[in-house]
Amino acid sequence: MPEVRPGDDLAALLAAACPADLGDDDVLVVASKVVSKAEGCVVKLAGVSVGEEARRIAADAPGGKDPRLVQLVLDEAAEVLRAERGVIIVETRHGFVCANAGIDVSNLPGDDVALLLPEDPDASARALRDGIEAACGVRPAVVITDSFGRAWRMGQVDVAIGAAGLLVVDDWRGRSDAHGRELRATVAAVGDAVASMADLARSKDAGEPAVLVRGLSRYVTPEDGPGAAALRRPRPDDLFR
Amino acid sequence: MPEVRPGDDLAALLAAACPADLGDDDVLVVASKVVSKAEGCVVKLAGVSVGEEARRIAADAPGGKDPRLVQLVLDEAAEVLRAERGVIIVETRHGFVCANAGIDVSNLPGDDVALLLPEDPDASARALRDGIEAACGVRPAVVITDSFGRAWRMGQVDVAIGAAGLLVVDDWRGRSDAHGRELRATVAAVGDAVASMADLARSKDAGEPAVLVRGLSRYVTPEDGPGAAALRRPRPDDLFR
Numbered sequence: 001m002p003e004v005r006p007g008d009d010l011a012a013l014l015a016a017a018c019p020a021d022l023g024d025d026d027v028l029v030v031a032s033k034v035v036s037k038a039e040g041c042v043v044k045l046a047g048v049s050v051g052e053e054a055r056r057i058a059a060d061a062p063g064g065k066d067p068r069l070v071q072l073v074l075d076e077a078a079e080v081l082r083a084e085r086g087v088i089i090v091e092t093r094h095g096f097v098c099a100n101a102g103i104d105v106s107n108l109p110g111d112d113v114a115l116l117l118p119e120d121p122d123a124s125a126r127a128l129r130d131g132i133e134a135a136c137g138v139r140p141a142v143v144i145t146d147s148f149g150r151a152w153r154m155g156q157v158d159v160a161i162g163a164a165g166l167l168v169v170d171d172w173r174g175r176s177d178a179h180g181r182e183l184r185a186t187v188a189a190v191g192d193a194v195a196s197m198a199d200l201a202r203s204k205d206a207g208e209p210a211v212l213v214r215g216l217s218r219y220v221t222p223e224d225g226p227g228a229a230a231l232r233r234p235r236p237d238d239l240f241r
Numbered sequence: 242m243p244e245v246r247p248g249d250d251l252a253a254l255l256a257a258a259c260p261a262d263l264g265d266d267d268v269l270v271v272a273s274k275v276v277s278k279a280e281g282c283v284v285k286l287a288g289v290s291v292g293e294e295a296r297r298i299a300a301d302a303p304g305g306k307d308p309r310l311v312q313l314v315l316d317e318a319a320e321v322l323r324a325e326r327g328v329i330i331v332e333t334r335h336g337f338v339c340a341n342a343g344i345d346v347s348n349l350p351g352d353d354v355a356l357l358l359p360e361d362p363d364a365s366a367r368a369l370r371d372g373i374e375a376a377c378g379v380r381p382a383v384v385i386t387d388s389f390g391r392a393w394r395m396g397q398v399d400v401a402i403g404a405a406g407l408l409v410v411d412d413w414r415g416r417s418d419a420h421g422r423e424l425r426a427t428v429a430a431v432g433d434a435v436a437s438m439a440d441l442a443r444s445k446d447a448g449e450p451a452v453l454v455r456g457l458s459r460y461v462t463p464e465d466g467p468g469a470a471a472l473r474r475p476r477p478d479d480l481f482r
Contacts, residue, residue: 082480082481084480087480089480096393097392097393147427147429150391150392150430150474151338151391151392151393151474151479151480151481152332152337152338152392152473152474152479152481153400153430153433153472153473153474154410154428154430154471154472154473154474155410155411155428155429155430155431155433155472156427156428156429156430157398157429157430157433157434157437158434159394169395169396170396186388186397187395187396187397188388188396188397188398188440189391189394189395189396189397189398190396190441192394192396192398192437193398193399193437193438193440193441194441196398196433196434196437196438197434197437197438197441199429199434200431200434200435200438200457216441230395231394231395231396232393232394232395233391233392233393233394233395238392238393239323239325239328239330239392240322240323240392240393240481240482241481
């Protein structure tokens with residue numbers, strides 16, 4: 001894949017990078033960063049006006065934090081869950097709970113630019129799926145991923161923030177196990193597992209924004225489906241904020 | 242794999258089920274359930290004495306919850322983080338934050354038995370690695386997995402609760418990206434990604450307790466290493482309890 005720039009036709013670039021035998025039952029996993037770049041979700045830090053709250057949070061961070069980045073995080077946040085020791089966990093306006101509202105300042109040309117998450121990642125996934133079909137006549141599932149931390153686990157894993165054509169949640173409740181017993185509380189977050197798997201296949205610094213996953217046709221659907229929105233825990237069920 | 246019973250030599254059973262070309266750079270991912278069975282981490286519910294707290298929590302659960310199971314969860318807990326609406330989130334005595342202390346009542350023969358997590362999953366992983374080497378002269382990495390929920394995401398994903406010979410956390414902080422910028426906060430939870438990936442390769446009701454993962458030799462180490470303990474966020478860094 002070439003370096004992606006705002007306004008680029010990402011679907012066409014992805015289609016061109018896919019193997020000739022791309023199939024309708026394949027899953028194309030795309031890093032949100034490249035989607036944000038193509039969609040122009042880019043903000044110059046120089047143009048950010050920093051408010052009081054952002055200044056205070058930035059000053060509290062050990063080692064300091066760019067107050068303009070903090071302001072962007074607050075701008076993208078529907079709710080701030082925690083802002084301690086330089087860690088800012090928010091619910092984004094999309095409904096994702098993550099650090100720094102998913103804003104990325106690495107791997108960008110120049111020092112003064114921040115990448116926001118795509119405006120509507122499920123819509124982005126649907127558009128990519130349509131665009132790939134238009135480009136090459138094949139309609140794989142599309143998953144858009146980002147790296148999220150976890151409350152009680154070290155490190156980040158990639159999760160699905162957008163999806164089209166993938167059964168992102170596989171609900172086994174009510175089905176029976178091998179002994180005829182009802183399985184309890186077994187709801188597999190397939191979309192997130194696919195995202196994590198794809199991340200293992202690429203190197204973070206190698207400029208590989210997409211991974212093609214095969215062998216998951218049992219989770220691929222002709223319709224686009226509810227998208228990765230189905231992986232967001234609804235606010236009333238949240239025990240931890 | 243045959244059905245595993247307490248006292249079985251799980252390493253020998255796994256070695257026998259592995260392909261002839263098993264390599265030192267392979268990763269063998271084993272469901273904790275089968276480790277618990279082999280190690281005899283099995284409790285008959287009939288023998289559990291239910292205390293006041295367990296009775297109260299069980300009564301509060303919509304639709305009811307077996308108070309004996311609740312008692313076992315409390316027995317396995319170092320701390321109860323939440324007990325609401327039938328959901329019990331604890332830190333186990335091992336240090337895992339998860340629902341029901343990882344106790345499993347599905348897929349078991351008979352109605353009245355609970356499977357606890359292995360006593361020391363990292364030690365179990367090391368013992369399996371040694372045992373597989375003894376059985377077939379090859380020393381793959383071993384990861385022991387369990388399904389955990391997430392605070393803000395729907396469904397469960399498999400995570401690594403035990404490991405030997407796998408770099409479970411790949412720390413990119415301080416390294417540079419493709420543009421020479423320092424990467425921030427990029428610590429990949431490789432062990433958990435491997436666990437999630439393996440779960441995608443098997444069917445929950447098919448009695449497939451182990452998955453062989455190839456192509457991850459860059460994360461496989463000759464020494465057993467710190468194990469999955471390195472994936473547990475230390476208590477002082479926990480912002481959410």
